[in-house]
Each structure stands twice: as C-alpha cells, then as structure tokens.
Amino acid sequence: MNTKTSNRINELFESNSKDVLSVYYTAGFPELGDTLKIAQYLEEAGADIIEIGMPFSDPVADGPTIQESSKKALDNGMSLRILFDQLADLRKKVSIPVILMGYINPVLQFGISKFCAECERCGVDGVIIPDLPMAEYLALYENIFLEHGLKNVFLITPQTSESRIRLIDKHTNSFIYMVSSASVTGARDLLGNQQRKYFERVQNMQLKNPLLIGFGISNNETFKAASSYSNGAIIGSAFIKLLQTATNLKEQIKTFVKDIKA
Amino acid sequence: MSDIIKNTIEKSRYTVDEQGYYGQFGGAYIPEMLYPNVDELRENYLQIIESTDFRNEFQKLLKDYVGRPTPLYYARRLSEKYNTKIYLKREDLCHTGAHKVNNTIGQIILAKKLGKSKIIAETGAGQHGVATATVCALMGLECIVYMGEVDMARQRPNVERMRILGAEVVPATCGSRTLKDATNEAMRHWINNPLDTHYIIGSVVGPHPYPDMVARFQSVISEEMRLQLEQEEGRQLPHYVIACVGGGSNAAGAFYNFLGDEEVNLVAVEAAGKGVNSGESAATTALGKEGVLHGSKTLLMQTEDGQVIEPYSISAGLDYPGIGPMHAHLFETGRVKFVNASDEEAMHAGVELSRYEGIIPAIESAHALAALEKMEFASDDIVVVNLSGRGDKDLDTYIKWGKY
Numbered sequence: 048m049n050t051k052t053s054n055r056i057n058e059l060f061e062s063n064s065k066d067v068l069s070v071y072y073t074a075g076f077p078e079l080g081d082t083l084k085i086a087q088y089l090e091e092a093g094a095d096i097i098e099i100g101m102p103f104s105d106p107v108a109d110g111p112t113i114q115e116s117s118k119k120a121l122d123n124g125m126s127l128r129i130l131f132d133q134l135a136d137l138r139k140k141v142s143i144p145v146i147l148m149g150y151i152n153p154v155l156q157f158g159i160s161k162f163c164a165e166c167e168r169c170g171v172d173g174v175i176i177p178d179l180p181m182a183e184y185l186a187l188y189e190n191i192f193l194e195h196g197l198k199n200v201f202l203i204t205p206q207t208s209e210s211r212i213r214l215i216d217k218h219t220n221s222f223i224y225m226v227s228s229a230s231v232t233g234a235r236d237l238l239g240n241q242q243r244k245y246f247e248r249v250q251n252m253q254l255k256n257p258l259l260i261g262f263g264i265s266n267n268e269t270f271k272a273a274s275s276y277s278n279g280a281i282i283g284s285a286f287i288k289l290l291q292t293a294t295n296l297k298e299q300i301k302t303f304v305k306d307i308k309a
Numbered sequence: 310m311s312d313i314i315k316n317t318i319e320k321s322r323y324t325v326d327e328q329g330y331y332g333q334f335g336g337a338y339i340p341e342m343l344y345p346n347v348d349e350l351r352e353n354y355l356q357i358i359e360s361t362d363f364r365n366e367f368q369k370l371l372k373d374y375v376g377r378p379t380p381l382y383y384a385r386r387l388s389e390k391y392n393t394k395i396y397l398k399r400e401d402l403c404h405t406g407a408h409k410v411n412n413t414i415g416q417i418i419l420a421k422k423l424g425k426s427k428i429i430a431e432t433g434a435g436q437h438g439v440a441t442a443t444v445c446a447l448m449g450l451e452c453i454v455y456m457g458e459v460d461m462a463r464q465r466p467n468v469e470r471m472r473i474l475g476a477e478v479v480p481a482t483c484g485s486r487t488l489k490d491a492t493n494e495a496m497r498h499w500i501n502n503p504l505d506t507h508y509i510i511g512s513v514v515g516p517h518p519y520p521d522m523v524a525r526f527q528s529v530i531s532e533e534m535r536l537q538l539e540q541e542e543g544r545q546l547p548h549y550v551i552a553c554v555g556g557g558s559n560a561a562g563a564f565y566n567f568l569g570d571e572e573v574n575l576v577a578v579e580a581a582g583k584g585v586n587s588g589e590s591a592a593t594t595a596l597g598k599e600g601v602l603h604g605s606k607t608l609l610m611q612t613e614d615g616q617v618i619e620p621y622s623i624s625a626g627l628d629y630p631g632i633g634p635m636h637a638h639l640f641e642t643g644r645v646k647f648v649n650a651s652d653e654e655a656m657h658a659g660v661e662l663s664r665y666e667g668i669i670p671a672i673e674s675a676h677a678l679a680a681l682e683k684m685e686f687a688s689d690d691i692v693v694v695n696l697s698g699r700g701d702k703d704l705d706t707y708i709k710w711g712k713y
Contacts (some may be wrong), residue, residue: 073555088592103618105489105602107496108340115485151338152601156615177340178601182328206503208605213343229503 054196055144058059059095060257067279068270069096069259069307070286071148073116074133075125076102077290084147086141088297092304094143096259098175098281100136101149103126105111108177112284116291118267127157138170146200148164148175159188164196173198173221185218200224205245210291212252219224222257225249225277232262238272250257258272270307282307313484317568323635324524324563329517329637337516338601342500346508347604349423351518356424358415358525365584370414370533371529375404377411379530381537381693386665393686394627396547397696400559407671407698408530408559409440413509415526417444420507427506431495433460433488433555434626434673436698437584438513442476451478455494457487460625468704485619485630486557492603499671512556513633516604520561520633522713534693535566542691549686552695553676554647555627556570557636559697564645574646577636578680580622581649591620592638592649593632602630608637623652623706624672627697650679654658658682659700659712672706675686 059067070089074082086097102117109117130147135147147166155164166174175195179188184199192199193215198221203212205228214245215223228242249258260273261281273280286303293299329335329351357363362609371377380399388395400408413430420428428445431454432438445452454471458480461468472476481490492514499508513520513527514568535545546677550567552560554577568575582590593608600609602617610618610630620630631642639645650658659675662668670678674697686692700707707713 073349104484105493106341107493107603108500110497118483121616128614150601151616152609152611153615155599155601156613177342178338178604179340180337183336183338204342204345207341207343208345229342231342231497232499 052220054198056096056198059144062259064097066308067095067259067270067275068304069098069281070094071098071100071281071283072114072286072290073100073102073120074130075120076287079118079123079125079129081296082130083137083140084139085296085300086145088300089304090141090143092301093282093308094304095279096144096146097141098146098148100154101147101153102131103150103153106150108297109229110284112287113232116287127153127162131169133135133170134171144172145170146173147171148262151176151179160191163191166197166287167195171197172233173200175200175224177202181218182303189218202226203249205229205241207243209252212249212254215256219256222278223254223256224281225260227260227273228265229263229264235244237261238269243276250276267309268305298306315323316569319571319644321520323568323639324641325517325521325635331635332641333599334606334634334637335517335520336606338605338606339516339604340500342503343496346503347516353423354419354518354522357419358522360471363418363422364499366394366418367415371411371626372660375410376402376703377529378533378537379403380390381534381541383541389663390665391681391686391690392576393690393692395681396691398563398693400530400695400697401668401670401674401699405443406701407436407440408527408562409437409445409511411529411562412558413444414521414524415439416507417448417450420450420509421448423507425505425507427502428509429453429495429498429506430458430509430511431453431491433457433491433513434627434671435471435702436623436626438476438478439467439470439474441509442471442474443544443625446474447475452655453498455477455481455491455498456499457481457491459486459489460491463706464706466626470641480540482485485627487519489617489630493695494637496603512558513635513658514603514605515563515708520605521524523558524635530559530562530695531564532568534563540705542680546570546573549576549690549692549693550575550695551580551677551680551692553627553631553673553697554632555580555632555673556631556634558590559695561635563695564639568644569629575639575644576680576684577645577647578676579647579649580624580627580655580676581651582621584651589621591622591627593630594647595649597631603633605634607631607634608627608640611624624655624676626671626673627676628635648680648683650676654679654682656707656712659707661686668696669700670696671700672703674698
C-alpha cells in the first residue's frame with residue numbers, strides 16, 4: 048500500500064514557487080484521441096501542471112466554453128474507462144504533475160476506490176472535484192485518496208470565510224485553487240480592484256499551502272497579475288478556445304504557453 | 310405514548326436529519342462558489358420559518374392572496390365510476406393555477422428576511438416560474454426565470470404570463486433544453502451573483518436545506534386534507550393519497566403530514582412517457598440509480614458512465630431525470646409506493662376528469678388520476694388525489710393530442 052505523503056505536486060512547489068502555470072483542457076477534446084498528445088505538447092511548451100477535465104453532462108460550475116468542450120468530448124465517446132486507458136502510458140511521456148478535474152457523479156458511478164486505484168496506476172497526482180463537499184470528503188474519502196497518494200485540491204472564493212479557508216488549508220497538502228471572482232469558469236480580460244483586495248487578504252493569511260488563481264485568467268497580462276498575488280495561475284477556457292480552432296496543435300500550444308509565460 | 314407523539318416520531322424517520330440527509334439521500338453537493346449562499350440558508354431557514362412573524366405573514370398571504378384553504382372536493386361521478394370514494398384536493402384553484410405558489414410565497418418572505426433584492430428561479434411547465442414572477446411582483450423584487458427552450462415553446466401562455474408580471478424569461482439552450490438545463494442555468498446565475506440574489510427552487514430538489522424547506526412550505530396541503538377529512542368523513546386519515554412526481558413538490562406536500570401514519574397508503578405516480586422501456590421516459594425510480602445532480606444525492610436516470618440521461622414526458626412539469634432526495638428515501642424504505650403512467654394514460658385520464666367532473670387538469674396532475682385505473686379499491690375506501698394544477702396552460706398539448 049502506498050501511503051507516501053509527497054508527490055510531483057509538492058516537489059514542483061518546492062523547486063518552483065513563482066509563476067506556476069497550470070493548464071486545463073477537457074479529455075477527449077477536440078478529438079477523442081487527443082488527450083495524451085495535448086499533455087505532451089503542454090509539457091514540451093513549458094506548462095508546469097496539467098489539469099485534465101473529466102467531462103460531465105451537467106457542468107453547473109462551468110461557463111459556455113467548457114460546457115461545449117464537455118459536450119463535444121461526450122459526443123466523441125469519452126468516459127472515465129476510456130480516459131484511464133488513454134492515460135496508461137502517461138508516465139512514459141509526461142513528467143510534470145497531472146490532475147484530474149470533474150464532477151462527482153461520474154466518479155461515484157465508476158467507484159471511488161477503483162477511481163483512486165486507476166489514478167495511482169496511471170500516475171495521476173491530484174483531483175479537483177468542485178461538487179464534492181469537504182465534510183463528505185473528510186468523512187468518507189480522504190483515507191482512500193491518501194492510500195493512493197492522491198491529493199485533493201479544494202477551491203476557495205471571495206465569499207469563503209477566513210475560518211473555512213483555514214480549515215481547507217489544514218486538510219490540503221498540495222495547493223489551494225483560488226477562484227478569482229464569484230463566477231463560473233470563463234475567460235475575462237481584467238482583474239478588478241475587488242479581486243486584488245481579496246488576493247491580498249488571502250496572501251496575508253500566510254497559508255501553509257501554495258495558491259494558484261483560476262477562473263478568468265486568459266492571457267499574459269492576467270497571468271502575471273494573478274501570479275503577483277500567488278504562486279501562479281490556472282488557464283482553462285482560453286486554452287479550450289485555442290483547441291477549438293487549432294490546425295497545428297503542437298506549434299500553437301507552444302506559442303500559447305510561451306505568450307502566457309513571457 | 311400519545312398518538313401525536315408517536316406520529317411525530319414515525320414521521321421523523323422520513324424527514325431530514327441534522328446533516329441534511331434522508332437515509333442515504335440528500336446532502337449538499339455544491340461547488341464552493343455556492344457554499345456561502347447555501348450555508349446562509351441552512352443556518353437561518355428553520356429559525357425564520359418557525360418565527361411568529363414569518364408564520365403570520367405566510368398564513369395571511371396563503372389565505373387572502375392564494376385563496377387557501379383549497380377545497381377538498383368529493384368527486385361523485387368519478388367515485389361512482391371507480392366504485393370508491395374519491396376526493397380531489399383542489400390545488401388547481403390556488404392563485405396562479407397550481408400548488409407551486411405555496412412554496413414561492415414562503416421563499417419570498419424568507420428572501421426578504423435575508424435581505425435579498427433579486428430572485429432567480431428555474432421552471433419546467435412554467436407554473437413555478439409564474440408563481441415566482443407573481444410573488445416578485447407582489448413584493449417588488451427583480452425576477453429572472455430560466456426556462457428550457459423546448460418548454461418555452463410548449464408552454465407559451467406561461468412564458469407570456471411571466472413577462473406580463475414583469476419577469477425576465479431567459480431560455481436555457483443547452484442539453485435537452487428542458488427543466489434540468491434550466492436548473493443548471495439558474496445555478497450558474499447564482500454562482501455569478503452570490504450576494505444579493507436568492508434562488509427560489511421550485512421543487513423538493515437541490516442541496517440541503519431546499520428539499521426540507523420546500524416540503525415544509527408545501528405541507529400545508531396535507532395539513533388541510535386532515536382537517537377537511539375530519540369534517541367530511543369524521544376521520545383524519547384517508548386510505549390512499551395519490552400524487553404525481555416530477556421533482557416531487559406537490560407529492561411532498563400531499564404526503565408530509567401522513568408520513569407517520571403508516572396505515573395511510575401513499576402513492577406516487579411518475580411519468581412513463583412513451584413507456585418505461587421505450588427510451589423516452591421520466592420514470593426515475595424505475596430507471597434510475599443513486600447519483601448526484603443539482604446538489605443532492607438521489608435517484609437519478611443516468612448512463613453506466615454517470616452521465617445524466619435526458620428524460621422525456623409529454624408533461625413539462627414531470628420531465629426531470631431525478632426525484633427529490635426525500636422521495637428517493639420514501640421509495641427505498643417502501644413508505645411510498647411508486648407507480649407510473651404513460652403519456653396516453655395521462656391524457657385519457659385528463660379528458661376523463663373533464664367529462665366526469667367538469668375539471669380540466671394539468672397534464673402533470675392527470676398522471677396522478679391515471680393511477681386510479683391501475684389500482685383496486687374497496688367501495689368504502691377514502692382516496693385523495695392531489696389535483697396539483699389546472700389544465701389551462703396545457704390546452705395546446707391537449708389540442709395537439711386531439712383524442713377527445
């Protein structure tokens with residue numbers, strides 16, 4: 048049984064705690080077989096973390112871009128079974144941390160234990176499940192996750208109370224996903240004053256876990272601004288938009304990541 | 310032990326526990342973005358709705374504005390046909406034409422007490438949307454209603470009714486473009502507007518405390534049934550209570566005060582659509598398994614991979630792939646018997662009630678009536694059918710169906 052407490056995510060933040068770029072995309076999008084290829088291209092291009100979305104029919108926390116990519120992926124035939132088949136060779140091709148992100152229902156149907164075992168087998172480092180409540184996670188699932196060396200990443204928002212942020216920090220051993228504003232996912236252009244105040248407030252709390260800011264990060268400007276208050280940022284919808292129209296995945300992903308990190 | 314205490318204890322086996330669960334169902338499976346809103350509700354709802362202030366305002370509006378108590382009508386000709394004693398609980402006579410307004414009155418008072426200035430809602434048949442638009446006009450609050458594009462087409466009068474009442478009706482254009490998708494959009498709106506907005510969910514679905522809160526507001530239906538039966542029959546308990554279930558708010562209200570009286574047979578009627586095994590159905594207990602949608606763990610129609618299946622029913626109000634967690638628990642424990650009625654059976658039952666009693670029911674309620682044909686009653690059984698809504702909004706569907 049694997050009870051290791053440190054994995055690629057921890058190692059990343061130990062060696063590099065500034066301007067960490069995590070990129071999200073939906074598994075099985077634009078084509079069913081693109082999942083692993085995109086991960087490879089992202090690593091080659093210089094991304095630091097890869098978040099692979101597990102598509103769900105009813106993604107209530109997502110804006111139109113990820114709703115559409117999820118629907119397309121499901122139409123392409125994507126499922127957790129297929130995703131784990133695709134990721135069987137993940138660690139032969141990709142060395143940076145990989146996180147799976149998605150909604151709880153497909154995971155429950157797959158089976159939590161089986162899901163965690165498959166993650167471990169494929170070398171997945173962490174999971175983000177926005178609609179898995181913290182209380183249920185701690186009561187029912189934390190031990191299973193830990194047994195398989197899986198890190199559960201929690202979200203915080205501008206409305207999350209200080210005491211709850213502290214509680215989340217206590218039960219986290221990877222990073223905290225700081226949602227930039229009260230919103231569903233989707234690219235926006237600016238980080239306003241309100242957001243900056245919230246970033247400062249959380250930054251001043253001196254949490255033990257690194258912070259990555261996500262939702263509304265779409266370009267070099269917003270990436271740099273967000274990173275100045277945190278350890279880095281997460282880009283999702285803006286990258287999905289690139290994938291929607293890309294004609295040369297490898298080259299365009301390279302340019303995209305280079306421009307964001309410039 | 311007195312009967313009242315015993316009934317309360319029995320009832321508590323079927324109502325929500327402190328963690329927000331009904332047996333294994335319920336909970337609050339929501340993204341962190343919704344946590345503060347839902348937590349605020351959870352912290353405050355019981356204290357507010359049990360306060361004298363709230364109760365006075367709620368009861369006064371139910372009486373003077375909604376027109377409660379609604380009659381418990383002895384349906385003589387229908388009773389003769391089925392050779393038993395059939396009563397109809399006339400929720401169709403509520404202001405706005407259905408039971409939905411009981412809940413929206415309760416929630417709008419609650420929203421005001423929480424200091425919210427804007428209201429959002431989802432709607433399927435449009436009855437909940439109309440009931441929400443109505444109470445928003447009554448209280449002068451801004452109102453946005455999400456409605457599936459398909460439902461907007463088949464329930465056009467209700468769309469216009471909402472607009473006349475001053476609400477903005479926003480089409481949900483994703484997925485099956487029905488109630489499920491309207492609910493997704495309303496939840497997204499709430500995520501985007503967490504501070505000044507209250508989300509009035511229309512059924513006993515959603516994260517805790519919604520299922521419990523909505524069931525409590527609707528429980529006035531069975532509270533009145535008991536008192537009215539006492540007067541009519543000299544006994545508070547019927548032999549049967551029959552109600553249709555989409556998400557399950559009218560059934561929750563009709564069953565609520567009988568849950569502890571095990572001798573009362575409670576019957577829920579789901580929409581079988583074109584047949585339970587036709588691939589076009591909304592009969593959740595027949596087709597679903599445990600899953601999580603819209604914030605609660607419940608019975609859910611889904612694929613092996615956990616993707617939600619698009620339901621189908623001729624009735625927009627029953628066209629939902631899940632049922633409230635309380636109903637999932639009532640199904641699992643066997644306290645409520647679940648049956649289903651197809652489109653055809655429901656439409657025929659709707660016409661039958663029109664011909665026998667001069668009442669055109671909503672197609673949702675017609676599903677409950679369709680169960681009469683499928684059951685055996687003794688001649689002195691007392692059977693209460695919850696007539697949850699009136700059929701005005703469904704005229705287009707009746708006309709298109711045409712077999713009358």
